[in-house]
Amino acid sequence: MKPTATPSEAIADPRALQHALADYRHPSLVRSLLELAITILPFGLFWFLTWASVSAGYWIGLLLVVPAAGFLVRLFMIQHDCGHGSFFLSRRVNDWVGRAIGVLTLTPYDFWRHTHALHHKHSGNLERAHVGSIDTLTVHEYQALPRAQRLRYRLYRHPLVLFGLGPAYLFILYNRVPVGFMRAGWMPWVSTMGTNVAIVLLAAAMISLVGVGEFLIVQLPITVLAGTMGVWLFYIQHQFEHTRWAHDNEWTFHETALYGSSYYDLPAPLRWMTANIGLHHVHHLASRVPFYRLPEVMEAHPQLRQTSRVTLQESLRCARLALWDEEQRRLVPFEQATKAPRQSA
Secondary structure, eight states: OOOSOOTTTSOSOHHHHHHHGGGGOOOOHHHHHHHHHHHHHHHHHHHHHHHHHHHTTOGGGGGGHHHHHHHHHHHHHHHHHHHTTOSSSOHHHHHHHHHHHHHHHTOOHHHHHHHHHHHHHHTTBTTSOOTTSOOOEEHHHHHHSOHHHHHHHHHHTSHHIIIIIHHHIIIIIGGGTTTTOTTSOSHHHHHHHHHHHHHHHHHHHHHHHHOHHHHHHHHHHHHHHHHHHHHHHHHHHHOSTTOOOBOTTTOOHHHHHHHSSOEEEOOHHHHHHTTTTTBHHHHHHOTTSOGGGHHHHHHHOGGGGGSSEEEHHHHHHGGGOOEEETTTTEEEOHHHHHHSOOOOO
């Protein structure tokens, strides 16, 4: 996969572009409420139709899990905008809508907002802790590892783990306890435990209505499939061949935001269902722009259409990428690392 645009060909001054995008930062209350309604209502409808089909013995109704999971992903994207303070003008409204959606997405909002802010702040920086990101080693780091740790990293990066077991573990188990943040103060605990209590209450209410068996038969596939979709999107947003990683002395926020985040060029229906999150290079450069205004940015700045562009077909090949090659300045599969002699980090 060849790069679709270099910095000199595409955007001469990412900092100036970020300044220009400030004009798109203002959300519309009517549009935000509409986007919320046309997302949460269909999610509830497809959940109910799935349950009704299964309870009537029509197991083919489980196919409705797919659109239900899609709308759950879209709800997460609205929660994501709330976390950036871009969905409503009021910070308080953003936070409480985000917290409420976090009960459905099994994501403690305040804790996630904290880790996601760190992701935006340090994305693509090889020296900073990759909190809220997918662990990625350089070729030299991987070659310097003992055999057991190399095997562990290979397992972690295997598609079945990264997009199968990983999302289920992340949303069902990992998000229930703020692992790794035991000394970070009260915020991770209050956010996580408050969300857990709300999840238990909502689940208990649903179980009292439909029964524990049918609730799990409907909810678990929706959760796991939505988690897989979400992790895949997050992966493609930064794990494409010609992404941008740099050491601290070369790293700059604006260039890494624009060239280290992809423009995932999806078909229109998928672009709508994923709330334009594929326009991720614009989002990282100007995270306060509401998702429904990102297409306006693309229309006003057509050069962005060829910047860090990854098509749906190209994205499937990205699943093999696992290591950052500092010499070639691109992500490579494991086979590239095994061809080179082992070096110390």
